[in-house]
Amino acid sequence: MDFGWSKEQEALRQEVRTFIAENVTEEIVHEMGESTTSPTNPYPAQRGRGPKAKALFKKIDEKGWLGIAWPKEFGGAAKDRITQYLVEEEFTRVGISVGGGGSGAPAIMVAGTEEMKKFYIPKLIKGEISLAQGFTEPSGGADLASLQCRAVEDGDFFVINGQKIFTSGAHNSTHIYLMCRTDPDAPKHRGISILIFPMDTPGITVRPLWTIQNDPPAPPGTTYGQNRTNETFFEDVRVPKSSLLGEKNMGWYVGAMGLNLDRVGASRYLGSVRRDEDIVNWAKDNAFSDYDIKDNEAIREKVAELWTEAQVCRLMTLRSMSIVEHGGDFTYEGSAEKVWAPEHVVRSTEAIVQMMGPYAQLLSSSPNTVEGGLYAHNLLGAFQSGINHGSTQIMRDQGARRGLGMPRG
Template sequence: MDFAYSPEQEALRHEVRAFIAEHVTDAVLAERGQSESNTAPGRGPGASAAMQELYRKIYERGWLGIAYPKEYGGQGGDRMSQYIVEEEFTRVDIPVGMGGSGAPAILAAGTEEQKQYYIPRLIKREISFALGFTEPHAGADLASLQCRAVRDGDEYVVNGQKMYTSSAHVATHMYLMARTDPTVPKHRGISVFVFPMDTPGITVRPLWTIQNDPMAPVGTTYGHQRTNETFFDDVRIPASSLLGKENEGWRVGAMGLNLDRVGASRYLISVRRDEDIVNFVKAYSFNGYSPASDPAIRDKIAELWIEAQVCRLMTMRSMSIVEHGGAFTYEGSAEKVWAPEHGVRTTEAISQMLGPYGQLLHGSPQAIEDGVFAHNLMGSFQSGINHGSTQVMRDQISRRGLDMPRK
């Protein structure tokens, strides 16, 4: 197996780097940091003018939706090119991947009309979805969800509550899992719907996280400051909002979540922590002590870096399987265990290297780097829970990957 990039892929990487050096200026990043702090940068009409302009330029270069079919606004390219572009932009905190966008599930399960409408707009980042899965009594046990969608002529009427609907306050659309048949076993009576957030009867309330008090500084890359709870009161949506078949939503939702996990971002979020600490350690010295020459610190950083490369190879494997149309069963779950746990180990190790001042948060006069490392430590724990907890992922690996029986 050859892990090297081809000359064409290297050329693409250099092209993207040159574009970033020219267009992703400090002014653009500062505006993004102030206006959108880790919600859904560049997605939807709420994005700042500078970010919308940047995404327009990236789109014109043909770097959005590279691996998506041309008839749906993509480039009909290969996943490795998409990965390279995603990798470079994620390094400067500009997400260009389609993971978490809802597009993979729409492409796999949507009607022709849904694909034609949603996918080009998602690729251009004109619209975005909030994911409405979790409920107050249905998190890890998602199949217990109670939010109801009842068919009424050409419409469904939705009633219920969703928890942790991240980005629902900025998203243009909702990707909802709701119960359509309460009389059958719980996995079988669920359906997925996609519809606009401005449909009457939807209320979004903020759920502030630990990253909000004090607010995580610009440069923090782990953890949401805000998520939401979303209420549906007699929300009437057209029957055409159904994604896939009625009562087959468990399969549609699970497949979408699994495909959403394929991409560079999860690996890169962790790797960027490693790069940040290396840069910090190289530049830092105090009373003649230089951590860069401390053998214990060098050893730990090397260990973390090796772990990160494992994460990178897992990402490559997932992409290769999907690219070749192979069965993608447990691999996304394996990545979803390894990357967040690596992220927690990294941020904890950084905290130990920095000592007590490294734990001071944003706004404290003695905080190191304005508290970015401390906020990353707090935020890192979110990634082991959102998008499916690591415990649940381990269960999926044991059943789908190792063929172990259900307990």
């Protein structure tokens, strides 16, 4: 068995690399970063993409590289997931997502009506629509099923009242993918539904929650460098019943499936191993030290250990993709990756900061920092990667139950 890439795959990778080198400028990457009203950020808050990013995505689309593994009828190129992986891997390295719009898109694909799929999927793939994820509430994200945000039926509408927290991107997304309670009397997992609707629906208020990356600001290229998430409030928000994704009161299962599928893929994997590539490149170039670290045995061993871990990460991703591609039973694998990858990124980011010496620990506000504080901010980001999108503790629990068949803790 040959685990390497075929000639065609390598040629495609090269083509994508050349395209990126010719078209992805630093200006575009900046524009695509957080667009917020933060005093430290020069880009004004807006919904959807800015003009430079729109032009870039048009070019990527012309190449046929958006939503590669999605069906043609929904705007994709109907290719295999490995091809998608290759293209995604290259774009993720420069901070650009060509995947297909987070956990909402796979959930719509599986549970949505034909009308919903035709409306949302092509627009999500092309980035004309973006979904904020409204799951977590102040009462606790780990115990998601205890959520209280209510949606009550009123004729042809649902009327929503409640609050969400950590709604990342709610300030610049066009739509929200909201988990809310539609039957308060049912057992907690069975009274939940998912609604998708525009963010400019009357009655929605979005308030910023600044993260540890905001002040001083994380430099562009920081892994998990988002400087803002949000609190989102719903006051008598009326949405048509056609906003319901899947069956009423079955939203728990639809949402969990979407989250699980979104945990697979090159972008999540690469987010976790980009720093290993940094370490190796840095060690090869001897970029930041006045002694030859290539000859330092402790560093060589550490780099090799981390690189091996990174390859485990990559193989776990490829395995998950293969299971999904072949219609296999995908249960605990996404959760297992969501434990391994964030814990690995903490280990590798800590190691790189140690190897580079004390200046690498300085944040962007310091005049003496290394690469604008990138490595220190990466370390801050690494810790939050074990919390967002499901904490490592909860992922371990899912692995134990779904993978090992252990009873609920």
